[in-house]
Amino acid sequence: MSLDLGEALQTFFAESRGLLQDMEESLLRLESESDDAESINAVFRAAHTIKGSSGMFGLDAIVAFTHKVENLLDQVRNGAVPLKEGMIGLLLACRDHIERLLDFAAAGEEMDADARTHGEALTAQLSQCLGKSATVPAEAVSPLESAGGRPMAGDTWHISLRFGQDVLKNGMDPLSFLRYLGTLGEICHLATLADALPAAAEMDPECCYLGFELCLKSDVDKARIEAVFEFVRDDCDLHILPPGSKQADYLRLIAALPEDNARLGELLVASGAMTARELEMILTAQESAGASQATQKPLGEILVERQIVQPELVNAALSKQKDARNRQAQEAKFIRVHADKLDHLINLVGELVISGAGVGLQAARNKDATLMESVSGMARLVEDIRDGAMRLRMVEIGETFNRFRRVVRDVSKEIGKDIELVIEGEGTELDKTVVDKIGDPLTHLMRNAMDHGIEPAELRASRGKPVKGTLKLNAYHESGGIVIEVSDDGGGLNRERILAKAREKGLIPDDGGNLSDAEVWKLIFEAGFSTAEQVSNLSGRGVGMDVVRRNIEALRGTVDIESHAGLGSIFRIRLPLTLAIIDGFLMGVGDGHYVVPLDMVQECLELDPARSEQRDYINLRGEVLPLLRVKEHFGLGGRAGRRENVVVVNSAGRKAGLVVDELKGEFQAVIKPLAAMFAKVRGVTGSTILGSGEVALVLEVPALLTEAARKLAA
Amino acid sequence: MEIRSERNDGRLSLYPEGEMTIYHAADLKPALLDALGQSDAIELDLSAVSELDTSGVQLLMLMKREAVAAGKSLALSGHSPAVLEVFELLGLGGWFGDPQVLPPNLQASARGAA
Known part of the structure; x- marks a missing residue:
């Protein structure tokens, strides 16, 4: 038999990361409303939950550090320590450190020296914030009113624990709970009860039969003691009596526990919870009460009946249960599915689209009207299925956007500007793969806008703008794609400076002053371009903006800029909704078929044989258009078509004409990756299957443009 | 998990080695109970026990109980640090009633307490 903690541990990591995310959001909210x-x-x-759960898994480093954080938070919560601005920065740093510790734990490594010193520095700062009030004060115990006898002698918590038989099989060791309980205070007496151990023959060595009676000297409140056992709550019988409980409570406890009454009484006497005389009184009282022995009430009911727990504790417990229920309700609305399964489904749908097209072709060829009718009905359904399947991969961009709150906060602190982040269109959905890859370019654009876009406070004031800068993230759908906007209300791009810089770097000829604004703005995406006079930590090293453009183009997206001097600029990223299916333009060369993404096609024209004596370029309305003969490029044989056509393609501001034999029109292409052996073929990104079952290659336009430009130059 | 055994003048000495944990509990139970049937006086040397969890403790308690019920003697000896830590936590030293040799760091605290 093998017990695998792995899965529980993975759940723990996932949940902890979620909690850290919540923690960050709350901290950022606190920054604006500190009360x-x-x-x-x-x-x-x-913090508390992470500490508790880490304790269960024996991740002592996390427990130790989180405990310190929790101490400070507890003080803040009680109002003992005011929440100052610097403290939020510290707490955010602590959050990051916990995340780092989790990473170490997830990788199964010890933390390195660097993390250790960092942790110690943070701990020191935490203690500084705590100041003199470093100890957690005891929760005030309200006077108990109800009758039931005088308080018993004990000044400690009395805890009765009976673990369920399955705890060991569920991967929990009761010992670890006791060890963790020991961190809350001093366990001054602990008795292990083996009374439930069955006869040797019947005893299942993988079941737990032990019970524990213990006294805990601690000034934590009841909810925290209960939280220790949160993981085995359903799997254990837990009774907690607070210090100073009354005889009657002990009486009920004894009645509720499975062991023999007199024996339990002795245990309690031994642990100092009551005196022998008190025990005698209780037992006598019990006999006279008679029936009470038989009643075994659930703990909660007893607690309420006794009015022993303070009302706020009951409320806390109730709200906690409600939270848990809400969470469950939310979980029920989502199904976690492995991404591979989804990809497989989408592949199948792709096949379905292809074979559907095949059937359509057959029907058209046979001129079977009824069949064609059925096929068109089916085609509509297939399209719906395709859209539905694609939508499964769609996620909201809001989560990615929210991550930037932290970035904006940190960067604005670092560069000393007051910047507010406004987020819109969080609900806009796009493909998961795209979301995952858009984070880096977005971060760079945001940093760039904060560093170069938004002016320093004095300059803003002199320009009559609000001192606080605004950075806006927005997302919306537009004609089958998604647009993500990063806009700032800063100074806008400086045309003259960009031109001067571009000349200096040799990116444009010296007389290139008649460029349009849009063309000038595009220059900042060229490699090795940076206008910042002052190279800061964040940006301005001349790497980045070209990387941003390349990243976005790798997602088959584009980026363009709108800028107004003195008012700010908008960086607009346009992305396709998905990477798996494109609207393509189908062309024929020789006997083969080729597809280019439709949005890259600018126009089509017939190649005039009389004017094509210049083999490598044509004159397109006064503009030199480099030509690339697809047939030659791929070394294809076959006779030349009756006439040749030019497809003018455009990508990132560059243009070229592809010379092909036949134009076949729009085509929805399900892109299939090519096998690894074709990885070196330049100019082809993938393949797709036509309705007829023939294969068409999807051309990589940027690579072809480069090739065409190279040929023309040569 | 391995249990080496040695017979000496009718006294059976057992030397469990490695983890006495839930992972081995299923194998441990028959091995220990079997040994109990082989002799009237048994010594369980725990010096090579590297880890002890609830299931291990439980088996030790079961064995002790069975031994007492059958009028046999079961002595635990050579408690390893892992065993001592658990016995200390659960207050089991007295329950088994065997002399324990405290490791130096626990000795100091025991003296301090006295």
């Missing part, structure tokens, strides 16, 4: 009690509580809860 938002709900946010403070949320941060505290996150």
Whole structure:
């Protein structure tokens, strides 16, 4: 038999990361409204839960560090320590450190020296914030009113634990809970009860039969003790009596526990919870009560009945249960599916589209009207299925956007500008693969806008703008694609400076002053371009903007800029919704078929044989258009077509004409990757299958443009 | 997990080695109970036990109980640090009633307490 903690541990990591995310959001919210009690509580809860869960898995480094963080948060929550601005920065740094510790734990490594010193520095700062009030004060115990006898002698928590038989099989070791309990205070007496151990023959060595009676000297509150056992809550019988509980409570406890009454009484006497005389009194009282022995009430009911727990504890417990229920309700709305399964489904749908087209072709060829009718009905359904399947991969961009709140906060602190982030269109959906890859270019654009776009406060004031800069992230759908905008209300791009810089770098000829604004703005995406007079930590090293453009183009997207001097600029990223299916333009060369993405096709024209004596370029309305003969490029044989056509393609501002034999029109292409052996073939990105079953190659336009330009230059 | 055994004047000495944990509990139980049937006086040397969890403790308690019920003697000896830590936590030293040799760091705290 093998017990695998792995899965539980993975869940723990995933949940902890989620909690850290919540923690970050709450901290950022606190920065704007420092007295938002709900946010403070949320941060505290996150830290507390992470600490508790790490304790269960024996991740001591995380427990130790998080404990310190929790201490400070507890003080803030109680109002003992005011929340100052610097403290949020510290807490954010602590959050990052916890994340780092989690990473180490997930990789199964010890933390390195660097992390250790960093942790110690943070701990020191935490203690500084705590100041003198470093100890957590005891929760005030409200006077108990109800009758039931005088308080018993004990000044400690009395905890009765009976673990369910399955805890060991569920991968939990009761010992680790006790060890963790020991970190909350001092376990001054612990008795292990083996009374439930069955006869040797019947005893299942993988079941747990032990029970524990213990006294805990600690000034934590009841909810925290209960939280220790959160992971085995359903799997264990837990009774907690607070210090100073009354005889009657012990009486009920004894009645509720499975062991023999007198024996339990002795245990309690031994642990110092009561005196022998008190025990005698209780037992006598019990006999006279008679029936009470038989009643085994659930713990909650007993607690309520006794009015022993403070009302706020009950409320806390209730709200916690409600939280848990809400979470479950939310989980029910989502199904976690492995991405591979989804990809497989989408592949199948792709095949379906292809074979559907094949059937359509047959029907058209046979001129079978009824069949064609059925086929067109089916085609509509297939299209719906395709859209539905693609939508499964769609995720909202909001999560990616929200991550930037932290980036904006950190960067604006670092460069000393007051910048606010406005987020719109969080609900806009796009393909998961695209979302994953858009983070880096977006980060760069945002940093760039904060560093170069938004002016320093004094300059803003002198220009009559609000001192606080605004950065906006927006997303919306537009004609089958998605547009992501990064806009700032800064100074806008400086045309003269960009031109001067471009000349200096030799990117444009010296007399190239008649470029349009859009063309000038595009220059900043050239490799090795940077206009920042002052090279800062963030940007301005001349790497980046060209990388941004390349990243976006790799996603088959484009980026363009709108800028107004003094008012700000907008960087607009246009992306296709998905990478798996494109609207293509089908062309024939010799006996083969080729597809280019439709949005890159600018126009088509017939190649005039009389004017094509210049083999490598033509004159397109006064412009030199380099030509690339696809047949020659791929070394294809076959006779030349009756006449040749030129497809003018355009990508990132560059243009070229592809010379092909036949124009076949629009075609929806399900892109299939090519096998590894074709990886070296330049100019082809993938393949697609036509309705007739023939294969068409998808051309890589940027590579072909480069090739055409090279040929023309040669 | 391996249990070496040695017979000495009718006294059976067992030397469990490695982890006494849930992973081995299923194998441990028959091995230990079997040994209990072989002799009237058994010594369980725990010096090579590297890890002890609830299931291991439980088996030790079961064995002790069975031994007492059958009028046999079961002595635990050579408690390894891992065993001592668990016995200390669960307050089991007295339950088994065997002399334990405290490691130096625990000795100091025991003296301090006294």
